[in-house]
Amino acid sequence: MTTRFIFITGGVVSSLGKGLASAALGAVLQARGFSVRMRKMDPYLNIDPGTMSPTQHGEVYVTDDGAETDLDLGHYERFTGVASRQSDNVTAGRIYKTVLERERHGDYLGGTVQVIPHVTDAIKEFITGDLSDEDFALIEIGGTVGDIESLPFLEAIRQLGNELGPERAMFVHLTLLPYIATAGELKTKPTQHSVKELLSLGIQPDLLLCRSEHPIPESERRKIALFCNVRREAVIAAYDAPSIYDVPINYHDEGLDVEVCRHFGLGCEKEPDLTRWTTIAGRLRQPEGDVTIAVVGKYTTLLDSYKSLAEALTHGGIANNVRVKLKWLDSQVFETADNSYLLEDVHGVLVPGGFGERGAEGKMAAAKFAREKNVPYFGICFGMQMAVIEAARNLAGIPGAGSTEFGNPEAKVVGLMTEWMRGNEIQVRKSGDDLGGTMRLGAYPCILKPGSRARAIYGDAQTIQERHRHRYEVNNAYIGPLEARGLVFSGMSPDGLLPEIVEIPDHPWFVGVQFHPELKSKPFEPHPLFTSFIGAAVEQSRLV
Template sequence: MTRFIFITGGVVSSLGKGLASAALGAVLQARGYKVRLRKLDPYLNVDPGTMSPTQHGEVYVTDDGAETDLDLGHYERFTGVPSRRSDNVTTGKIYSNVLAKERRGDYLGGTVQVIPHVTDAIKTFVLSDVEDEDFMLIEIGGTVGDIEGLPFLEAIRQLGNELGPQRTLFVHLTLLPYIPTAGELKTKPTQHSVKELLSVGIQPDILMCRADRPIPDGERRKIALFCNVPYENVIPALDVGSIYEVPISYHQEKLDIQVLKHFGIEAAPVVDLSRWERVTERVAKPEGEVTIAVVGKYTSLLDSYKSLAEAMTHGGIANNVKVRLEWMDATIFEKEDAAYHLENVSGILIPGGFGERGAEGKIKAAQFARERKVPFLGICFGMQMAVIEAARNMAGLENASSSEFGPTDEPLVGIMTEWLQGNTLVRRNANDDLGGTMRLGAYECHLKEGSLVREVYGKERIFERHRHRYEVNINYREKLEEAGLMFSGMSPDGVLPEIVENPDHPWFIGVQFHPELKSKPFDPHPLFTAFVKAAVDRSRLV
């Protein structure tokens, strides 16, 4: 019997509901239970694929090709359970489905309303694609009181009644702010948040209270009294040194015990948090430090590169070093000498992106890495810029560019018009809608024998997640390889370049996919492990 845990948030946004949900899932896993996590997003976009990363953060891509909220990255990194298309839905997607059914006449002429039609669609989503999981953790985006979130709150309220308390649990995450002039934590915001939740018919079973310091016993009892929650179900969610300490912290505060108690499950005496203890030990006590420059274009909001930053931390964990990231806006290299900013770093990473802004700066950063023999990793757009740099400065193609930036005589990078997805031929053109039309999801790649990347992965075939509309032009392969750039990873049909590397360089790799999406703290991705090791080796030589 699958049990459903609904996680809501109040007071302010960015409290960390996604992280809290993921950490709770990890603790339940440590007790031997099978978990899955989902996210209900109230915004009207069908998915976050067309949203600006500087507004909403990164777009997380699943193996089956869904563009989803970045919280699904937390879910995967903490539980290791691959997310699916069925694990994220938005108001836009729900309304699209409801309106499509109305147009088909599925409602038999009835008046279509938020209740019951929209709420029924939400409930169907929550209950669908559930297998043998012990617990389904469902996070509701936004904060209680947002008008956009009301249909979702109503839907989970109804599910609470329909499934009963033996199968549903409501967890509410709130803030206890510390007021320096008063010298105390204030409980009133939490009280008001719970009152708002009660106004839509939901009584929280467990309160998780975010605070930057220990919560006095008196305040916990006050919250329990005013919010109608048992004292032991008021759980401190305190700031910790690393996000990977959160599962351990929750267990110490007995969150998992109270969750199981609610469902009438006797907590097993053995809890295996050893992998989190190993991870936090490595994070807290590294044996060294290495500095790596990330030359991007969305550096004003670091959530734009959330999975990337975590994957670099994982590479540090694997090498027992702290990775210090220097975030650099690519446009500065279009005005200033790259050497001024990159002289003292031990590695250079150019991440994905879209559009012409900052492209020339990324090309100059790739040139610096190649000429100065600095370990280099280019991801997606970063790989494309490294190939354009090689074409211009190694193969003599001075006008090499990307058709993404406009008409060009040397389209080293061009829009993809067709590719194989399994046994299906997918076709696209420049006039297609932007949403959901890229090459999305996990695709197979064959690695060249004797290449560096083959050594890094330790196998010949890999499956990595993609999210791109433009691809390196295979027609330039011969010229580029004659100039010294190796095409070391290709699609199974040999048509799409997936990986390039420079054999005359200590460590220079560009990949068309996004390896950061599969990295986990207890299972670091081999590319980031090898990249950080190369940076560490360079730092010891300099």
């Protein structure tokens, strides 16, 4: 195997953007013709983020093979187009679980199980395993240098750096240069201390990415290089950008890709092809108009809960050459009073996924508003279920319609599905199963109804593959009564048991999907559903 490894760490404070920096570096390396693989090592003890609150950790990103992963894998896919897999995200919890299972199995032959070498060896196995001889593997280490949780991961990459040598290993450290307004200057001391902390763990960074809101003077770059023992050219500015899709261009302008190539002894005379990024950045800077989309959700206190969704809406805007303005609304505001006036000025309503009863009635109220006022409506996962329940109550005359998720076993329009087909295998779950990993997860096929809006949106494709993450399903026993009142089930699972897409044909644009199309949208390949939805919003803006 000749894959080169780039290890990305972070210092000073969290939320500096290691995931975005890793994704942008991967994109620039691709623009130079290299193949890349992106990976994230998370130091928390959860097996995966599947049971973590979105308001604490952000969205859970789901891969085709059904892994529940960190949201940074969404950045990786959006920037590189390389589909992530189960092996591309590992947590400390999964590492320790692997080691303890081996110990119980007797794999350590009676030896004392320790962090070194057993835990660090397991981490190295995850880092180097399941590769296909890609040119580069970019490995992001979660957390901040100095966190106790990340120590085994940092020790593992230190060992790998020694084993692989500088010909195949590089250490990139992302740090912060804070600006002290009263002094009128940038301060390098936090970066110096962060690198010192990394050095104390045996890792000498080869390149520094310095986050800054202000230009970094040449004198400060030389000072950082001197105190941190790196070449002056290896001090790369990471400035705030108008959009995240400007970052690959900015990094190239700063010489990041040239320094990486120099480290590995690769030729870098030829300029990378950044055409796709300049095109995207240009469209974002000079759109032909604006549309406003209301996102009626329940996790709006932390917008990272809907990271992929927000980006997919931006991608839909890129496809239609318009700027998409998002109006974030807590769904509960529609439950305490008639606050429908909050939706009067929008050109589209989107109700995203979620879990639990809180805010559900508000989501149904938003769906009802969009249906009755002929405003484009897009329901995703839970948002589709709420649209179906709303239609069951107000169109099909089923007053008790609801979801068994809310504790009422008689409200069966949406219920817990216990068996379904995946390929040639029967998937089974029970109501009392553990929450972690028991959902319908990953890519599943969907058959589209001829002549439907959904089929037209997908370019007349008969079968599509989309990613799922949910426990409850729309009950297909209600298809007849609902279709009789105008709600068409235009997408079904191949066995005909699971409704996947609903739509209202005589509405300007009313579509609900059980899956999460936002997970597959990319700036250079916007998802067709978001392209069509924003297109409908553009038409709506011309009517207002």
